[in-house]
Amino acid sequence: MSARDGITNGMTDEIGNGTERRAGWAEEAVATHAGAEHLRSEEQVLERIERARRRRPRVREQRVTLAHGAGGKATQTLIEAVFVEAFRNPVLEQLEDGASVQVGDARLAFTTDSFVVSPLFFPGGDIGDLAVNGTVNDLAVCGARPLHLSAGFILEEGFPIADLRRVAASMARAAAAAGVTIVTGDTKVVRRGQADGCFVTTAGIGVRERAVTLSAGAARPGDAVIVSGPIGDHGVTVMLARGELDIEADVVSDTAPMHELAAGVLDAAGDGARVLRDATRGGVATILNEIATASQGAIVVDEAAVPVREEVNGAAELLGIDPLYVACEGRLVAVVDPSRTEAVMTALRAHPLGEGAAVIGHVGDDPPGLVLLRTAFGGTRIVDLLVGDPLPRIC
Amino acid sequence: MKFVDEFRDADTARALAARIAELCVPGRRYAFMEVCGGHTHTIYKHGLEDHLPESIRLVHGPGCPVCVLPMGRVDDAIAIAGEPDVIMTAFGDMMRVPGGDGSFFDAKAAGADIRMVYSPLDALKIARAHPDKRVVFMAIGFETTAPSTAMTVLRAAREGLENFSVFCNHVTIIPAIKAILDSPDLRLDGFLGPGHVSTVIGCRPYEFIAARHGKPLVTAGFEPLDILQSVYQLMRQLHDGRCEVENQYSRVVPWAGNRRALEVIGEVMELRPYFEWRGLGFISQSAMQVREAYARFDAERVFAVPGVRVADPKACQCGEVLKGVLEPWECKVFGTACTPETPIGTCMVSSEGACAAYYNFGRFSRSRVRAGSAGPTPLADPVVLR
Ligand code: SF4
Numbered sequence: 001m002s003a004r005d006g007i008t009n010g011m012t013d014e015i016g017n018g019t020e021r022r023a024g025w026a027e028e029a030v031a032t033h034a035g036a037e038h039l040r041s042e043e044q045v046l047e048r049i050e051r052a053r054r055r056r057p058r059v060r061e062q063r064v065t066l067a068h069g070a071g072g073k074a075t076q077t078l079i080e081a082v083f084v085e086a087f088r089n090p091v092l093e094q095l096e097d098g099a100s101v102q103v104g105d106a107r108l109a110f111t112t113d114s115f116v117v118s119p120l121f122f123p124g125g126d127i128g129d130l131a132v133n134g135t136v137n138d139l140a141v142c143g144a145r146p147l148h149l150s151a152g153f154i155l156e157e158g159f160p161i162a163d164l165r166r167v168a169a170s171m172a173r174a175a176a177a178a179g180v181t182i183v184t185g186d187t188k189v190v191r192r193g194q195a196d197g198c199f200v201t202t203a204g205i206g207v208r209e210r211a212v213t214l215s216a217g218a219a220r221p222g223d224a225v226i227v228s229g230p231i232g233d234h235g236v237t238v239m240l241a242r243g244e245l246d247i248e249a250d251v252v253s254d255t256a257p258m259h260e261l262a263a264g265v266l267d268a269a270g271d272g273a274r275v276l277r278d279a280t281r282g283g284v285a286t287i288l289n290e291i292a293t294a295s296q297g298a299i300v301v302d303e304a305a306v307p308v309r310e311e312v313n314g315a316a317e318l319l320g321i322d323p324l325y326v327a328c329e330g331r332l333v334a335v336v337d338p339s340r341t342e343a344v345m346t347a348l349r350a351h352p353l354g355e356g357a358a359v360i361g362h363v364g365d366d367p368p369g370l371v372l373l374r375t376a377f378g379g380t381r382i383v384d385l386l387v388g389d390p391l392p393r394i395c
Numbered sequence: 396m397k398f399v400d401e402f403r404d405a406d407t408a409r410a411l412a413a414r415i416a417e418l419c420v421p422g423r424r425y426a427f428m429e430v431c432g433g434h435t436h437t438i439y440k441h442g443l444e445d446h447l448p449e450s451i452r453l454v455h456g457p458g459c460p461v462c463v464l465p466m467g468r469v470d471d472a473i474a475i476a477g478e479p480d481v482i483m484t485a486f487g488d489m490m491r492v493p494g495g496d497g498s499f500f501d502a503k504a505a506g507a508d509i510r511m512v513y514s515p516l517d518a519l520k521i522a523r524a525h526p527d528k529r530v531v532f533m534a535i536g537f538e539t540t541a542p543s544t545a546m547t548v549l550r551a552a553r554e555g556l557e558n559f560s561v562f563c564n565h566v567t568i569i570p571a572i573k574a575i576l577d578s579p580d581l582r583l584d585g586f587l588g589p590g591h592v593s594t595v596i597g598c599r600p601y602e603f604i605a606a607r608h609g610k611p612l613v614t615a616g617f618e619p620l621d622i623l624q625s626v627y628q629l630m631r632q633l634h635d636g637r638c639e640v641e642n643q644y645s646r647v648v649p650w651a652g653n654r655r656a657l658e659v660i661g662e663v664m665e666l667r668p669y670f671e672w673r674g675l676g677f678i679s680q681s682a683m684q685v686r687e688a689y690a691r692f693d694a695e696r697v698f699a700v701p702g703v704r705v706a707d708p709k710a711c712q713c714g715e716v717l718k719g720v721l722e723p724w725e726c727k728v729f730g731t732a733c734t735p736e737t738p739i740g741t742c743m744v745s746s747e748g749a750c751a752a753y754y755n756f757g758r759f760s761r762s763r764v765r766a767g768s769a770g771p772t773p774l775a776d777p778v779v780l781r
Pocket of ligand 1: 714723733
């Protein structure tokens with residue numbers, strides 16, 4: 001086909017305004033995988049993909065992009081390729097919400113989290129209670145009783161002292177509610193423009209008084225998957241509070257300390273407790289993917305059983321996002337032995353934070369490492385990690 | 396999730412699916428192309444293929460504006476963003492689209508001022524707020540988004556804004572469909588017409604598809620039941636021996652389109668002689684550029700644009716996938732070199748692309764899942780939320 005024919009005909013590769021070049025990165029990507037034989041069946045291709053996904057991740061970008069902070073695949077790749085690579089040790093490699101460590105006879109949990117939410121104040125909470133609850137929850141899902149927190153502040157020149165007082169007061173209230181004390185801290189001020197008002201980092205330590213060891217890898221076929229209430233409230237609230245969209249919805253953040261809720265689940269589940277997670281950035285879908293990957297089980301979720309408030313659903317639809325990926329700040333995901341499902345559900349529903357708890361699915365054994373969704377429409381699809389879409393700062 | 400939504404009801408779907416199955420002639424295979432990426436997304440997101448008989452295959456077409464943007468145009472936009480005092484504005488889904496040297500995300504990380512906006516009017520707002528900057532809007536999309544780009548240019552002209560321009564990459568759907576119809580290896584039995592585009596252009600422009608190419612077309616809405624209903628209408632036509640353009644989405648799509656929107660496009664934009672589509676190559680009269688009269692709002696005239704073409708790697712088989720000759724998984728680099736994180740071909744770029752939709756939503760063996768242990772979920776009582 002000549003170039004001219006191409007134009008009238010519709011398709012060709014051979015015309016342009018002269019200059020043409022190649023995309024180095026793309027050629028390189030193809031070359032890395034060159035020599036792969038041409039597979040004939042879909043099954044073989046799927047297996048090859050799963051093998052490719054298990055390989056050690058590589059960061060291809062030259063610089064950090066916003067996608068690296070979105071909580072999806074790009075974030076995971078960055079963490080594994082840079083931090084786990086540099087700090088490698090058995091505790092870190094578990095990549096749980098917090099670290100479970102032993103000091104002499106003391107079984108401790110230790111965690112840290114940074115908060116850059118914008119706006120700082122939003123319906124249902126602010127960066128202060130978010131920072132305290134976030135760390136309390138990370139300790140709680142390690143099976144620990146949260147004890148002491150640290151608080152680090154990075155403040156931008158010009159930030160109103162009144163706002164800082166408001167943040168501090170809210171942290172104090174949240175700490176009292178969670179039964180923890182903020183025992184140490186740090187303050188830095190940077191020049192105007194080098195931060196956005198106020199960033200907060202908290203770290204926390206707690207004691208693991210129960211004998212259970214929870215881990216994402218412990219989920220087994222047959223286990224039940226539970227969430228403690230309607231999902232996505234926090235993320236949608238913050239996105240709407242930014243005021244960039246002309247959408248109004250009656251939603252408030254779900255930020256709350258879940259130490260009591262988690263303790264209730266663990267007491268009810270006994271040795272049937274496998275995994276507890278705090279569904280923050282990346283939402284429930286991201287947690288389920290981590291559990292599926294670590295346990296090599298198949299997590300099967302029933303879309304009709306997933307609790308989502310109507311307002312959240314509506315706003316998410318308008319924003320073109322799936323509530324399964326939207327952050328919560330006061331929701332547990334629990335995986336428990338099926339014989340304990342009822343006891344756990346009773347315990348959850350007995351607590352105000354767990355009134356909307358629901359069994360949303362179960363662990364199967366095939367396809368290993370994937371999360372499947374039975375859609376309300378009657379079909380089946382995968383729920384994968386997000387590639388890293390540019391969502392606004394929500395935590 | 397509580398989908399009281401009448402367009403997503405599983406029982407209605409099953410009933411419709413049964414009627415579709417009845418229309419299948421034993422031994423015959425059917426292939427329908429959904430032209431629009433929004434349909435591709437719906438099909439995968441709801442697992443719609445589970446309702447279709449094995450003999451019906453949906454082929455995913457070229458209607459994803461982000462996917463068909465050639466790498467060279469992304470490079471051009473990044474070059475503009477690198478000019479002094481430029482603020483580049485774009486929709487969020489533009490950010491990850493790869494160019495020859497990376498995406499908007501990469502350019503932003505390297506220091507370019509690139510901002511996400513929800514509409515071209517937001518870009519105009521930024522231009523008003525920063526008179527010392529030159530604000531460029533990265534305009535992409537089919538006839539669906541072209542009217543709002545055109546309106547924004549008219550508004551900027553009325554306000555006499557000097558520091559605003561658009562980098563126009565608007566494409567038109569009909570020449571792309573024509574190109575697919577002219578392809579010698581076409582194996583389609585009919586089309587699901589794009590819903591959003593049709594709200595602007597109406598259904599009349601599709602008549603040649605039925606009349607001259609003998610393929611029925613049903614303009615379809617975006618809910619899963621809309622699509623299933625449209626497949627039913629296509630099957631019905633084949634069964635009755637008819638070949639027509641039908642409008643399933645008449646609750647939104649007027650048969651004659653939206654005259655006012657077309658006028659606005661025509662006022663500001665004109666057809667280019669040809670434009671490159673990623674995966675399909677150059678297609679004549681398939682895209683729009685800003686008219687001479689609005690030259691000062693045309694980034695291609697305001698800035699020096701390199702205009703260098705970036706070739707797709709030879710291993711890419713996007714053209715074949717777009718035409719339905721290959722299934723996504725049949726491409727040699729699918730899922731290895733080409734993944735949603737590092738899309739090297741067009742169909743992997745946004746979740747509306749065929750390869751990305753298949754990778755993200757459909758990457759499992761349906762037959763094995765049906766047979767295996769992933770069986771029904773033991774459920775507690777359903778939760779009732781206010
Ligand atoms: S796998 Fe990538 S290169 Fe192959 S057809 Fe799909 S998008 Fe194109």
